[in-house]
Amino acid sequence: MTATTETRPRPSIGKALAAEYVLLVRSIATRGRLVAIGSLAIVSVLLAVVVRASTPDDLLVAAVGYANANIGTLIPIAALVFGAAALGDLIDDGSIVYLWLRPLPTWVHVVAAWAATVSVALPVVALPVVAATPLIDPSAEAVGSAALAAVVGVVAYSALFVLAGVRFRRALPWGIVYILIWEGFVAHAGETATKLAVRSYLRSILSSITDVEIDLGIFGLAVGIVVPLLVSVAALAYGSRRLANTDIP
Structure with missing residues (x-):
């Protein structure tokens, strides 16, 4: 079964998007x-507390290292857990067909899933990381770079993993x-691989704002922000197009 395109009165896109967003959250x-x-x-x-208690020689470098570690692991893992499930679970168990009963374009489902993922991941992981950074x-x-990189990271990873759940x-x-x-190994192999890793752009945000050198943080601030946002779009x-052609047994 695929997404239907029957000619029926369409509900308000805004109301439908909001209702589906709440459902997916x-x-x-x-x-x-x-x-x-x-x-x-x-x-x-707790790790931030430990880092601060260790009295590092350079607090800014320590704070950037802390933010970098979390932006490269905790944030993408959270986005994966929530994002892949947003539509992926519905596709796996076949209940996605109930969303298709409403005559809506498939992008509504994908955007609602992405917005739900961002809304859950931001307070659960991004906020604690940003709040813990000033402890160091x-x-x-330090705080501004962590906040900006965390938000951009949640936005980009959520879009990628919602797509993964559909694909x-x-x-x-x-x-x-x-x-x-x-992102952990192959991205270090060469310039092309680096450009295909979201983590490298987030590291570039941290590095550009703080002037702390970070491995793979080779891009400017504007590129570090814009590229992940373009990747999200x-x-x-692509997720919307793929969902429209998804077959459900």
């Missing part, structure tokens, strides 16, 4: 997921491979 924000990811966020905050260094550069059955393994293998557009 409730769907992905399960107790198990919130406890698992929230526990990782708590560990991250309260300077505007792949059981998207979690694919996402883990991307985060740990591609492209992922959502």
Whole structure:
């Protein structure tokens, strides 16, 4: 079964998007997921306390290192857990057909899933990371760079992993491979691989604002912000097209 395009009166796009957004937030924000990811966020905050207690020689470098570690691991993992489930779970169990009963363009479903993922991931992981950064260094550069990189990261990774949930059955393994293998190792292999890693752009945001050198942080601030946002738009557009051609047994 594929998304239908029957000629029926269309409900208000705005109201439909809002209603589906609320539905998907409730769907992905399960107790198990919130406890698992929230526990990782708590560990991250405790790590910031440990880093500060170790009295590092350069507080700014230590704060950037802390933000970099979380933006490269905790944030993409949270976006993967929530984003892949947003539509992926509905496709896997066939309940996506109930969304298709409403005569809406498929982009509405994808954008609602992305917005739901961002809304859950921001307070669960991005906010704790940003709030913990000033425990190490309260300077505007440290906190501002962490906040900007975290927000851009949540936006970009959420779009990518919502797409993964539409494109792949059981998207979690694919996402883990991307985060740990591609961004963790392959991105260091050459300039082309670096350009295809979201993490490199987020590191560039941190590096550009703080003037702290970070591996793979080779782009300017504007590029570090704009490219992940363009990736988000492209992922959502492709996800919408892919969902329209998805077959449900």
